Structure formats: C-alpha cells, structure tokens
Amino acid sequence: EDQVTQSPxxxxxxxxxxxxxxxxxxxxxxxxxxxxxxxxxxxxxxxFTLYSAGEEKExxxxxxxxxxxxxxxxxxxxxPEDSATYLCAVRPSNAGNNRKLIxxxxxxxxxxx
Amino acid sequence: DAGVTQSxxxxxxxxxxxxxxxxxxxxxxxxxxxxxxxxxxxPQFIFQYYEEEERQRGNFPDRFSGHQFPNYSSELNVNAxxxxxxxLYLCASSAExxxxxxxxxxFGPGTRLTVL
Numbered sequence: 703e704d705q706v707t708q709s710p711x712x713x714x715x716x717x718x719x720x721x722x723x724x725x726x727x728x729x730x731x732x733x734x735x736x737x738x739x740x741x742x743x744x745x746x747x748x749x750f751t752l753y754s755a756g757e758e759k760e761x762x763x764x765x766x767x768x769x770x771x772x773x774x775x776x777x778x779x780x781x782p783e784d785s786a787t788y789l790c791a792v793r794p795s796n797a798g799n800n801r802k803l804i805x806x807x808x809x810x811x812x813x814x815x
Numbered sequence: 816d817a818g819v820t821q822s823x824x825x826x827x828x829x830x831x832x833x834x835x836x837x838x839x840x841x842x843x844x845x846x847x848x849x850x851x852x853x854x855x856x857x858p859q860f861i862f863q864y865y866e867e868e869e870r871q872r873g874n875f876p877d878r879f880s881g882h883q884f885p886n887y888s889s890e891l892n893v894n895a896x897x898x899x900x901x902x903l904y905l906c907a908s909s910a911e912x913x914x915x916x917x918x919x920x921x922f923g924p925g926t927r928l929t930v931l
Contacts, residue, residue, distance in 0.1 A: 706857075736919065745819075745905050745922035746858070789857060801871035801911075802848065803920060805857030 704729045704794050708806035715813050718779045723788055723809045726772040731795030735773050736803065737766050738789045746789055749775075780813045787811070817842065819908050819923035827929045828896050836891040836926045840908030846870075847889040848920060849881060850905040858905055864889050865911055893928075901930045 705728045715721055727735065734753050738746035750759040752768040759766050763784065765776040775788055787810045791803040820839045828834050840847055846865045850858035860873035864883035883889045887908075893900055904927075907920035 734919075738922070743903070743925075743927065745821075745925045748919055748921055751919050791857070801863045802860035802873060803850075803858070803907075804860075807855070807857050 704792070704804050706790055706792055706804055706806040708788075708790050708809050710809060711807070712810045713812070715777075715780055715811070717781055717813055717815050720776070720778045720780070722777070723775040723811070724772060725775070725790030725806055727790075727792045729792050729794045729804070733793040733795045733800060735768055736791045736793070737773070737775055738791065740787045740789055740808070742787075749788075777811070780811075782813045782815050785811055785813045819906055819921055821904075821906050821923035821926050823926060824924070825927045825929075827931065829931050830896055830898060832896050832930075833892065833894045834896060834928060836893075836904050836906075836928070837888070838891070838906030838908075838923060839888045840906075841921050844908035844910045844921070845887050846909045846911040847883060847887065848907045848909070849889070849891045850907065851875075852903045852905055852925070854902075861891070896930045898930050901928060903927050 707726045709724045737749040740746045750766040755770045757768050763778050767774045787808040789808045790806045819841050822837045848863040849861040852858040861875050862872040863870045867883045878894045880892045903925045905925045906923045909918040909920045
C-alpha cells in the first residue's frame with residue numbers, strides 16, 4: 703500500500719537553530735514528491751517538486767533533497783515566520799492511482815524568537 | 816495572475832442537507848482535483864476532473880459528486896451531509912494536458928464546511 707510518513711510530528715526551534723524534517727515513503731513507482739507549507743485554516747502553499755533520487759532544490763532558507771526512500775526538508779537559520787505545518791506528498795506512477803497525491807500527516811514547526 | 820480561488824470561504828449546514836462548493840483554477844490550468852482535510856490530518860483525495868470528466872476517484876461514497884465546466888472551473892457537491900463531512904475542502908489545479916511531465920498541483924484557500 704502506498705504510504706507517506708513524516709517525522710517528527712512536531713518540532714520547536716529557536717530562531718537561527720537549523721534542523722531537518724523527514725518524509726519517508728513507500729510507493730509503487732514515484733512520479734514526483736512534493737513539499738508544501740500550510741498555515742492554520744489555509745490551503746497548502748507549494749514549495750518544491752522533486753522527481754528523482756539525488757535531486758535537490760533550494761528556496762531561501764529551505765532545501766529539499768530526495769533519495770529512493772525518503773526526502774528531507776532542511777531549514778537553515780529559521781525565522782518565526784517559518785512557523786507552519788510542512789506537508790509532504792507523493793504521486794504514484796501506477797495506473798489507476800497516478801492522478802492523486804498521497805499525503806503525510808505533516809510536521810508542525812514552531813520557531814521561537 | 817490570480818491563483819486558485821474557492822467559494823464560499825465558510826459554510827454551515829445541518830445533517831441531511833446538500834452543499835455545493837466552487838473552484839476556479841489558476842490561469843492556464845486545465846485540471847481540477849478535490850481533497851478533504853480533517854483537522855490534524857493530511858488531505859484525502861476525492862476525485863480529479865479533466866476535460867469535463869471525472870478521471871480518477873478516491874475512496875469516497877457516491878454522495879460526493881462533481882462537475883467541470885468548459886472554462887475548467889469545477890464544483891463539488893455533497894448530498895445527505897453527515898457530521899463526519901465537516902472538514903476543510905481543498906481544490907487544486909494543474910496543467911495535465913502535456914504528457915511526460917508531472918505538473919505541480921496548486922491549492923486554493925479552501926472552504927471550511929461545518930455540519931451540525
């Protein structure tokens with residue numbers, strides 16, 4: 703069964719304290735892995751798409767990496783405005799299931815000033 | 816360039832009623848997907864519409880139905896509402912016409928449905 707697991711469930715950091723969020727996945731063929739940020743009561747905001755193992759993408763203080771079994775979202779010197787829930791989703795490649803995103807439960811990040 | 820828009824923002828209904836939620840995709844996108852997100856959970860895929868047809872469906876009962884219009888906008892209809900249907904309903908749009916590339920889904924702000 704296709705599955706996405708994110709860890710930790712919650713993370714509290716001090717401003718400037720770098721850390722990493724993990725997304726491990728089990729899927730029958732990967733068409734893409736996606737990272738989103740979600741603020742309370744709002745829709746997910748797109749961050750990155752990764753397609754193949756070894757790929758890396760960066761945006762401001764965020765860097766996403768991908769292996770064959772997991773992805774990491776590295777946050778360097780976070781600021782309070784980075785506080786949000788970070789969601790990971792995968793898109794399987796098997797026919798009949800390849801249009802949807804399968805989501806993890808997210809990591810709730812709080813950055814204290 | 817307007818992103819994905821959804822209406823209404825909030826909705827309160829009672830059990831047994833019917834509801835219609837609306838979504839306008841991002842400019843240039845031709846595909847709309849609908850998701851249900853319960854509090855503290857990741858979004859759950861309901862279905863996807865492309866060329867005015869339902870292309871794929873998640874594990875949701877037939878009470879959940881949809882429609883896509885020629886301008887690519889979409890509606891989600893839920894009949895015989897249950898308390899458990901209370902959730903944030905998310906619409907995502909993407910450009911799926913081209914083959915060989917997995918296009919990113921961009922989300923709207925969501926509609927918060929409360930069933931009393």
